[in-house]
Amino acid sequence: MTAALDALLGRLTLYRLMLALLLVLAVEAFLLSVTGLLAYTPAELAGTLAAAVGGTFIGTRLMALILRLRPHQDSSLITGLILFLIMFPSDTAAGLGGVLAAGAAAGTSKFLLAFRGRHIVNPAAMGAVVATLFGVGAAAWWVANAYMLPVVALGAFLILHRMRKLSMGVVFLVVALGILVTDLVLGGMGLGAGLQLVVTSYPVLFLLGFMLTEPLTLPPLRRQQWLYAAIVAALFALQLSVGPVFLGPEYALVIGNMVAFFLGQRRSVRLAFSGSRQLTRTSTELVFDAARPVRFRAGQYMELDLPHQGADSRGSRRIFSITSAPQRTDAVTFGLRTSESGSSFKNALLSLPASARVTGTVVGGDFLLPRDASVPLLLAAGGIGVTPFISQLRDLAARGEERDVVLVYVVRDDQDVAFQDELVELGTRVVLFSPGGLGAPALPPAWTRAGAEPTAELLLAAVPDLTERTVLVSGAPHFIRDLRRLLRAAGVSRVRTDAFLGY
Numbered sequence: 001m002t003a004a005l006d007a008l009l010g011r012l013t014l015y016r017l018m019l020a021l022l023l024v025l026a027v028e029a030f031l032l033s034v035t036g037l038l039a040y041t042p043a044e045l046a047g048t049l050a051a052a053v054g055g056t057f058i059g060t061r062l063m064a065l066i067l068r069l070r071p072h073q074d075s076s077l078i079t080g081l082i083l084f085l086i087m088f089p090s091d092t093a094a095g096l097g098g099v100l101a102a103g104a105a106a107g108t109s110k111f112l113l114a115f116r117g118r119h120i121v122n123p124a125a126m127g128a129v130v131a132t133l134f135g136v137g138a139a140a141w142w143v144a145n146a147y148m149l150p151v152v153a154l155g156a157f158l159i160l161h162r163m164r165k166l167s168m169g170v171v172f173l174v175v176a177l178g179i180l181v182t183d184l185v186l187g188g189m190g191l192g193a194g195l196q197l198v199v200t201s202y203p204v205l206f207l208l209g210f211m212l213t214e215p216l217t218l219p220p221l222r223r224q225q226w227l228y229a230a231i232v233a234a235l236f237a238l239q240l241s242v243g244p245v246f247l248g249p250e251y252a253l254v255i256g257n258m259v260a261f262f263l264g265q266r267r268s269v270r271l272a273f274s275g276s277r278q279l280t281r282t283s284t285e286l287v288f289d290a291a292r293p294v295r296f297r298a299g300q301y302m303e304l305d306l307p308h309q310g311a312d313s314r315g316s317r318r319i320f321s322i323t324s325a326p327q328r329t330d331a332v333t334f335g336l337r338t339s340e341s342g343s344s345f346k347n348a349l350l351s352l353p354a355s356a357r358v359t360g361t362v363v364g365g366d367f368l369l370p371r372d373a374s375v376p377l378l379l380a381a382g383g384i385g386v387t388p389f390i391s392q393l394r395d396l397a398a399r400g401e402e403r404d405v406v407l408v409y410v411v412r413d414d415q416d417v418a419f420q421d422e423l424v425e426l427g428t429r430v431v432l433f434s435p436g437g438l439g440a441p442a443l444p445p446a447w448t449r450a451g452a453e454p455t456a457e458l459l460l461a462a463v464p465d466l467t468e469r470t471v472l473v474s475g476a477p478h479f480i481r482d483l484r485r486l487l488r489a490a491g492v493s494r495v496r497t498d499a500f501l502g503y
Contacts, residue, residue: 055103
């Protein structure tokens with residue numbers, strides 16, 4: 001079930017998934033309004049939608065024109081739709097003017113409240129904060145109602161699952177629900193009634209799934225994300241006021257964003273394309289010169305932003321594992337599959353002219369090796385899933401750190417083995433699973449051909465101390481699902497994974 005869901009979600013970028021879910025919520029709101037199940041009229045909703053989206057586009061386009069930058073259309077539409085769902089609906093000139101001002105402030109904040117290309121605060125939340133601070137508009141968070149709850153809950157789950165942020169979601173819910181429900185119970189309400197009221201009438205799930213997860217404002221590491229989620233949840237649930245200003249959900253998120261900004265990478269990465277090399281018949285490594293050294297840890301990823309003509313439904317941003325070692329300061333490299341057809345992003349990426357500029361918007365990920373060098377490791381890769389391991393192995397070599405590492409490498413054919421020369425040079429012990437056959441070429445020293453496909457028995461035969469090793473698995477969702485099952489059958493209790501969701 002999980003693999004099928006991953007395969008489905010992997011067909012969309014996060015931005016397109018978010019956009020699709022918000023459009024569904026907008027359509028549902030109009031249907032509820034027409035049937036009398038929503039307190040706002042279709043005219044109020046239509047005016048608010050036009051003002052929110054229009055204001056955001058005006059602010060974004062104006063700043064992009066001034067700064068001579070290309071705006072990200074999906075991001076602008078997402079921001080406008082979020083504002084539509086949280087600002088107080090109106091059909092009066094004053095009310096719509098406030099929503100328009102919130103949209104313009106949100107679009108402008110993408111550029112003014114940014115540091116070297118990275119957002120400091122969530123644009124929609126900032127737009128709502130500006131409107132309320134200046135008294136021109138009000139954030140009603142009307143998306144929090146019982147009728148829209150099922151779609152909001154499903155959408156929040158899909159986004160958190162797609163981003164692998166379910167643990168962050170749990171932290172947010174535990175803190176927010178804990179504080180809100182406790183306060184209601186102390187006030188005399190029953191536990192069940194209090195929980196029902198909070199879930200149906202407070203924007204807990206919308207704030208979590210559609211706003212807390214904004215990629216450009218998230219800190220890069222999991223524990224930092226837990227702290228960030230706890231801070232926003234506490235500020236949201238405590239419902240504090242500073243003088244006459246009530247710190248609603250939008251304020252809680254903006255304050256949390258500022259904390260997150262100082263926890264992680266505080267600038268985008270400017271890259272210039274310098275070349276590529278064919279790894280296998282189905283994979284390529286791309287090399288980009290970096291104006292400044294890129295800060296990352298071996299095993300992490302980077303999101304690349306490449307606006308291009310004729311962008312398909314997957315948009316202009318995509319995440320790739322970094323293959324270079326952190327010690328390399330002159331360039332950063334990425335490995336990717338190149339056999340898929342129909343992806344406008346990959347076509348544009350593989351057609352880049354020399355010195356073409358690309359922006360790295362986010363660096364993050366927790367797929368890291370244990371700090372304790374004495375821990376024996378088993379790294380298992382399916383196809384191009386070997387990329388984060390290459391960065392980690394290069395990092396170990398650059399630091400002169402000797403570790404007990406076995407790489408289990410599963411490929412469709414011997415010709416699909418990527419980075420073979422590097423693995424030989426690094427002296428990595430490799431256990432290869434490939435159909436091979438009588439005509440298969442001889443393997444390098446320290447390599448073992450274990451079979452055509454992995455089984456629990458073959459894994460144990462090739463790596464007798466398998467159960468004593470810390471296991472990391474990287475590759476496509478179906479590969480991770482199948483190998484995790486085999487590892488558990490072999491006696492491995494815990495597996496850390498890095499799923500390539502259509503990247």
